[in-house]
Amino acid sequence: MTSAILPSQDNTTETVNLKEVLHRFSTKSEWLAAERQTLPEAPRAQLEILLREISETVLPRCIELTAKGATLATLTVSSRRLYAIVGPDQDSSFTTDADAREFATQLLDLSKRATALTTRTIDDPSQVSDTGNSCSVAALRSALVIDDRPCDIAHLADLLEPTALAQMTWSGDLTKHVFSGDEVWKHMLQAHTESAISKLSDPNKMKFPTSQDATGVAIPISRDAVLILAVKDTLGVASVSPVKEGLKAISAWQISDT
Amino acid sequence: MTIQTHLDQLRRTTAGCQLTAFGDLSSKLILRSSAAAPCPREVLDNLSTKAATCFSVLDADTAVDLAENGHYGQSAIMFTPSQSFVFARPDIAADDVTCAVIDNAQDVEQALHAVRDTVRKIGEDNR
Numbered sequence: 001m002t003s004a005i006l007p008s009q010d011n012t013t014e015t016v017n018l019k020e021v022l023h024r025f026s027t028k029s030e031w032l033a034a035e036r037q038t039l040p041e042a043p044r045a046q047l048e049i050l051l052r053e054i055s056e057t058v059l060p061r062c063i064e065l066t067a068k069g070a071t072l073a074t075l076t077v078s079s080r081r082l083y084a085i086v087g088p089d090q091d092s093s094f095t096t097d098a099d100a101r102e103f104a105t106q107l108l109d110l111s112k113r114a115t116a117l118t119t120r121t122i123d124d125p126s127q128v129s130d131t132g133n134s135c136s137v138a139a140l141r142s143a144l145v146i147d148d149r150p151c152d153i154a155h156l157a158d159l160l161e162p163t164a165l166a167q168m169t170w171s172g173d174l175t176k177h178v179f180s181g182d183e184v185w186k187h188m189l190q191a192h193t194e195s196a197i198s199k200l201s202d203p204n205k206m207k208f209p210t211s212q213d214a215t216g217v218a219i220p221i222s223r224d225a226v227l228i229l230a231v232k233d234t235l236g237v238a239s240v241s242p243v244k245e246g247l248k249a250i251s252a253w254q255i256s257d258t
Numbered sequence: 259m260t261i262q263t264h265l266d267q268l269r270r271t272t273a274g275c276q277l278t279a280f281g282d283l284s285s286k287l288i289l290r291s292s293a294a295a296p297c298p299r300e301v302l303d304n305l306s307t308k309a310a311t312c313f314s315v316l317d318a319d320t321a322v323d324l325a326e327n328g329h330y331g332q333s334a335i336m337f338t339p340s341q342s343f344v345f346a347r348p349d350i351a352a353d354d355v356t357c358a359v360i361d362n363a364q365d366v367e368q369a370l371h372a373v374r375d376t377v378r379k380i381g382e383d384n385r
Contacts, residue, residue: 152339191317217312218335220370221324229315230337247367250337254362 046111047144050075053117054082055137060122065114072114073106076122081134085110100135101176104143108180142171143178152214156230156253157237163245165225168193172234185240188227192219193238196229218250259383265292268356268376274364279357280380281306283313283347288357309345309355312336321350333374335366342366346373348381356380 053063060078064071076084085106122128157169166181168189174197179186196217216230226246229238241249259267265278269292272278277297281288286309288302312334324330331350336343342360347353356377360369 188317188320188323191319192315195317196315214339216337217315218337218366219312219315219330220333221320221330223329244367247335247370250335250342250366251363254337254339254342 046114047107049117050107050111051137051140053077053119054140055080057119060128061119062122064118064120065110066117067113067115073110076128078122078128078134081136082140083128083134099133099176100139100143101178103135104140104178105180107140108144108178112180143176144169152253153230153232153235153237156214156216156249157239159249159253160228160237160239160241160246163249164239164241167237167239169237170235174236181240188221189238189240192227193229193236197231197236216250218247259379261290261380261383262292264376264380264383265290265356268358268372269293272358272360272369272372274361275358275369276361277301277305277357277359278376279305281309281355281357283310283353283355285353286310305343305357305359308336308343309334309357312343312345313347313355316350333370335370337366338362342369344369344373346370346377348377354380 050063050065054075054077057063057077058079060076063075063077065073065075071088073088074086075082076086082103085103157167161167161180164181166179166183166185166189168177168179168186170177174193177190177193179189214230214232216228218229219227220243221227221240224243225240226243227238227240228246228250230236239246261280265280269275269278277291277293279288279291279302281290281302283306286303286306288306291297291302313331315334316331321331332348333344333346335345340362342362342364344358344360344366345355347355356373358369358373360366
């Protein structure tokens with residue numbers, strides 16, 4: 001007979017996490033609703049909370065996102081999938097029939113504005129199936145370039161995001177990018193990104209120095225703004241940032257790698 | 259001052275700078291360089307390729323839109339987790355490029371200002 005001692009610290013962590021999940025699955029949604037959560041300030045941390053909420057919701061529920069007491073949007077969630085995002089007063093600007101990229105773009109925007117969330121039961125489960133397409137958390141993570149693996153592109157995106165005037169991220173297909181920020185910069189970000197990617201993928205053109213490491217280019221576009229573009233494998237981020245903050249983010253990202 | 263003197267000064271006064279160089283973008287050749295230790299030709303060739311790659315990302319439409327601000331296309335930085343490569347030239351059409359290779363986690367903005375300043379000084383000396 002053989003035996004193995006599992007690391008106690010990891011074991012404890014797993015037990016606590018499992019308890020949390022079991023508690024959430026076994027708790028009536030009205031009680032969960034009573035446990036109103038205050039969201040953290042950092043947008044990416046808020047996104048993580050939202051994605052966790054979707055990932056842990058099996059029975060049909062609505063997740064209501066609020067800021068200063070006003071409802072921003074209601075997410076319809078069931079079977080650990082996102083079915084719809086509806087604005088206040090059934091605002092048509094939100095979508096009920098979208099792909100992962102559109103959902104991801106809206107979640108990213110909401111995560112920057114929402115300060116609290118509450119959940120409530122959907123009494124009639126047929127309401128969920130009637131709302132159209134649904135999207136898994138894995139697909140949302142992919143669209144948002146949030147990877148479970150350590151990934152330096154995602155980290156650079158995190159560092160750039162708080163001060164970026166505009167930012168786009170993509171995973172795999174560049175045309176299915178997620179854009180956030182001022183639309184004024186969208187065309188320029190796309191043009192530069194396509195130019196850079198074509199040089200990466202065309203063996204007859206000049207390549208970036210290595211495909212092993214994340215590699216980026218920063219191009220000052222005015223006295224105050226810099227365009228930053230970085231890729232690794234199929235993941236990428238492009239942003240227009242204030243010069244000082246953007247270049248500081250690059251240094252901070254390099255520090256984190258040492 | 260000669261170009262070589264400017265490159266030496268840039269390397270010595272910029273934090274974390276290992277190598278500075280002056281080259282030609284169209285021929286992708288490094289013409290002058292300054293390094294603390296002897297630098298293999300391959301490293302310099304690679305540096306000129308990086309410079310050309312960086313500036314080749316520029317977009318013609320954007321260049322027209324931002325032509326009057328005098329910043330777009332004059333400088334670029336390539337970065338990896340371990341190094342930053344700072345490039346600057348007198349204007350968007352110039353082939354003369356000044357380069358500085360900076361250790362990771364150094365102040366990239368300070369290095370960018372230093373390289374731009376060197377480009378300006380080299381230009382003034384060669385009028």
